[in-house]
Amino acid sequence: MSTRVTFGATGLSVSPICFGTWQLSPRFWGPQPEEELRSAMRAAFDGGINFFDTADAYGDGLAETVLGKFLASVPREEVVVTTKVFNHFNPDASRYPDLSPAHIIERCEASLRRLGVETIDLYLLHFFDQLTPLAAISETLETLKAQGKIRCYGASNFTVEQFRAARAFGAYDAVQPPYSLLDTAIENDLLPYCQAHNVGVMTYSTMHKGLLSGKYTGEETFSDFRRHHPDFQGERFRAIAAAMRDLAPMAEGYGLSLYQLILAATLMHPSVQVGVIGCKTVAQTREAVGALGKNVSRPDYFAIRAALTIGGAKKVKDATGGVK
Template identity: 70%
Template sequence: MLRCRRRIQSEAPVSDNSIESYVTTINEEYRMSDRIVFGATGLEVSPICFGTWQLSPRFWGEQSKVDVLAAMGAAFDAGINFFDTADAYGDGYAETVLGEFLAGKPRENLVICTKVFNHFNPDASRYPDLSPDHIRHRCDLQLQRLGIETIDLYLLHLFDPLTPLADVAETMDSLKKQGKIRSYGVSNNTVEQLRAQRYFGAYDAVQPCYSLVDTKIESDLLPYCQAENIGVMVYSPMHKGLLTGKYTGSETFGDFRRHLPDFQGERFQAIATAVQSLAPLAKKYDLSIYQLVLSATLMHPGIDVAVVGIKNRAQIDEAAGAMGKTISREDYFAVRKALAVDGASKIRDAGGVKK
């Protein structure tokens, strides 16, 4: 079953700040279908996307390539056809690994997204560069690493303040005309930046950070994307693993998370406790906490796809198990309320009252 982005038509006016204004017309029968039409890109994708950020050693440490390749195969077998990567992940390593997986696979059954932004120096330093020459050069390298002729979705990884927006859009349009990319968009842009980019080019997709404890984009970016039929694929929907239900709040981390406030002290323990409190609700639906949170995330009508980072087959089996699962409206808001920890995931009702 395919679905296009639905536009919300509420029977009664509600506050612009109300999350309920975004979920009024949720149709639980196809919110988590096997395939969706991804906004104006026209790409037919699974609502769960296999992310490869975990193959960036400077963030996550060394990961087993064998395990990740096995997980990619399991994802494909489970009906996940959408794979996300970037040249910044391991300075091209993630793209190379994904290219190994793609070799011999039916290309027409897979949708590949990658991103461009950094200029890489020989000493491993990097700096922002979305100049036309750099984009063209990186695109050719990325196609080679991936072993494909066309990138289905090409994203600008971050915003480059030095390159004129018209030049960037012209370059992306040129790559599209050459058949090197099928569609393009942005990642990590504010709604103001996205609106400005779209003045110059057909940016039909966006990849922002979002989780049920980091919902800032609900106030501006998601409504804008719904109005403009821009496909939204959120990354870190499990909040870098914190919403999976496997932490108690006493753990320590050897990767970049040890520097993040949400993984330290009382804040870490409070969120972990809140996540664990979802266990009875997850059991009600015969889901794990991970699957409950992922299902709830994808119920938001402004979110088309959740990009999940996968390190092994067990993780993809759990993520894929959320496809086709839905929860009731009442329980959706119960999840939101439970995760409203210390200002996170605050919900307003039609009267603007925080819950």
């Protein structure tokens, strides 16, 4: 893993690790101290990360605001910023999908203001909107680009068919899908498509919402959104935690933590240019930064995949790798 990659056809030069800011969404993660998050952003930057991901939806603008304060402390040309648009917020904090042109334009202005930048480097549609024609969305994004308000654009959480259709209308050069070594579904369609068409891929929940850090015994309970997540419950949670424990000697052999071993291995996939990770603290960020530039051997990569192939159906599919 090198320390800068060219992000698909966007041409943006970014670190293969992107610092995510969803952690500033109290609805999902509970309240997080703003100061600690800003210090974590600084630790990421000082450690070589130049790519920062946010969304207007994270904390209903809070994450963009906090990221904006951090951005004010670094040279603008040394960072690459992604944000996203999708939700229409009601005064009572409820929300609904809205990628209508007027709404995109209004939200883009609000994001620029909160981030304190003149241009958003990469603007992502957060989800697919069933009601707005792709032609209208794409025309709006092209207008924002022509006005210098965004540099390039892409989509998050689109299926490969939705993304292929979008590209018939505009220059969507990046995707942000969920992907981790516990959730490899997009390897079947979106990743090959992106590799063939030079689309930048920045995965999210790259460490499976913390589960692939190796810090769990499988007995923990959660007060945040993970209390409802099936991978953090019961037998499956215990099985994943046990699989992670079994990988500890391999991590030690590389002089890496389990977190670093998994992050380094995940980023070896040739379609995955960037992994977006979430950190709440400076310590977590420093651990992530420690994975920059690290790789594992081919046999160990497939041994990790085999170890994390937990559950019947997936085991059969992954057995084609010839490892387990």
